Amino acid sequence: MAGFMDWEFAEVMLQGYPGGRYCEDVPTDNTTPPDASEDSDAGEQAAPRTLRIAYVPGVTPGKWIRRWEERMPDIPLQAFMHDGGAHVGPVRGGQADMAFVRLPVERDGLSVIPLYEEQPVVVAPKGHEISVFEEVALADLEQESFLDVAALGGPEAALQVVAAGAGLAVLPMSVARHFNVKDTVARRLNGAPGTEIALVWLADATDEVLEEFIGIVRGRTAQSSRQPSAQPAKVKKDPKPDRRGGGVRKPAPKVAQRYAPNPDKGRGKGSRKKGKR
Numbered sequence: 001m002a003g004f005m006d007w008e009f010a011e012v013m014l015q016g017y018p019g020g021r022y023c024e025d026v027p028t029d030n031t032t033p034p035d036a037s038e039d040s041d042a043g044e045q046a047a048p049r050t051l052r053i054a055y056v057p058g059v060t061p062g063k064w065i066r067r068w069e070e071r072m073p074d075i076p077l078q079a080f081m082h083d084g085g086a087h088v089g090p091v092r093g094g095q096a097d098m099a100f101v102r103l104p105v106e107r108d109g110l111s112v113i114p115l116y117e118e119q120p121v122v123v124a125p126k127g128h129e130i131s132v133f134e135e136v137a138l139a140d141l142e143q144e145s146f147l148d149v150a151a152l153g154g155p156e157a158a159l160q161v162v163a164a165g166a167g168l169a170v171l172p173m174s175v176a177r178h179f180n181v182k183d184t185v186a187r188r189l190n191g192a193p194g195t196e197i198a199l200v201w202l203a204d205a206t207d208e209v210l211e212e213f214i215g216i217v218r219g220r221t222a223q224s225s226r227q228p229s230a231q232p233a234k235v236k237k238d239p240k241p242d243r244r245g246g247g248v249r250k251p252a253p254k255v256a257q258r259y260a261p262n263p264d265k266g267r268g269k270g271s272r273k274k275g276k277r
Contacts, residue, residue, distance in 0.1 A: 049075050051209055054082045054096035057155065058118070058174030059197055061100060067216045075209060083154065088200055098201040098210060102172070111203045113214065117196050118172035122189040125165045131185045138191035144168050155179055 051068070055061055061079055068077050082090050088105050090096035103114065122136060130136050145167040149158040158169045159181035172195050176186045199217055201210055 049209060051075055051077045051098075051213060052090075052096045053077060053079045053098050053100070053213075054090040055079065055100040056087055056102050056197075057081060057083050057178050058102075058172050059100040060174075064213075064216055068213060071216070071222050072209075072212060085150075085154075091200060091202060097205070098199060098213065101198055101200055103196045103198050105198075105200065107200075109203055110200045111206065112198050112200050113217075114196055114198045115217065117194040118174055120170055120189045120192045120194055121173045121176050121186040122192075123159060123162050123169045123171060123176050123184050123186045125162060126183045126185050128168075128185060130187045133187055135188035135190055138189055141168065146170065156181070159184055 051072075053061065053065075065077055065079055068075075080096075082096075082099070086092075087101035088099060088110065091099045091110070100115075102118075103112075105112070122130065122138075122141065124130050130141075147158050147161055147167040147169045149155055149169055149171065152158040152161060155169075155171055155175050156179045158171075159176070159179055161167065162169050163181055163183040170189060170192055171186075173186070173188070176184075199214065
């Protein structure tokens with residue numbers, strides 16, 4: 001589309017992204033995160049369990065959400081985007097049970113499962129010389145001016161500065177595509193370190209519901225022996241009836257057994273005296 005980020009090499013840009021496509025059935029950044037401070041009225045029964053998932057821009061958890069809805073229809077899942085500076089904020093603050101974050105994060109008190117690495121791209125103003133290439137090397141951009149994305153307030157603000165011609169920005173491919181800022185062009189960047197997406201949650205909050213979602217994200221099937229939902233229910237066996245009386249068999253009482261003393265105990269072989277004939 002004229003005037004928007006040049007994605008003519010879309011098949012290149014989709015490499016490195018889980019599933020090779022972008023899901024459209026994921027909540028947008030307008031989704032309001034659950035309020036952890038809301039309490040139910042006195043006397044009402046506790047609301048059913050809801051799994052709350054936060055995710056950073058560029059992550060599209062649609063396929064995992066669909067699998068959850070298929071396997072766990074009795075437990076609703078709420079997903080919302082969090083683009084604040086502290087990626088683990090919703091988990092530590094109680095607004096989310098789990099979160100898809102971009103590493104590194106402060107891991108103290110968290111369980112962290114790295115999932116996949118993101119492909120970096122360089123974003124330049126439209127018409128920049130990189131637009132004639134499918135990909136560029138970081139070493140070929142030594143003379144360029146790169147922006148500090150974090151110092152500018154995040155990816156969206158940095159991309160606006162790029163569009164104004166003030167410099168280039170290096171971002172994860174998925175983030176550049178997500179914001180798709182007008183008058184910019186992005187190309188795959190070789191030689192730059194990639195970023196990594198991970199799933200995090202409070203270490204002391206692990207339960208069967210979280211374990212079920214972890215299994216889905218890791219690709220376990222519904223029949224996997226490691227999935228909590230696939231575990232057979234434990235059935236308590238009834239005691240066997242007593243054949244003699246037809247009732248429940250009772251354990252036999254323990255009776256102390258008495259043994260006659262052995263007169264030969266303690267004597268050597270052949271030590272027994274022989275009587276007179």
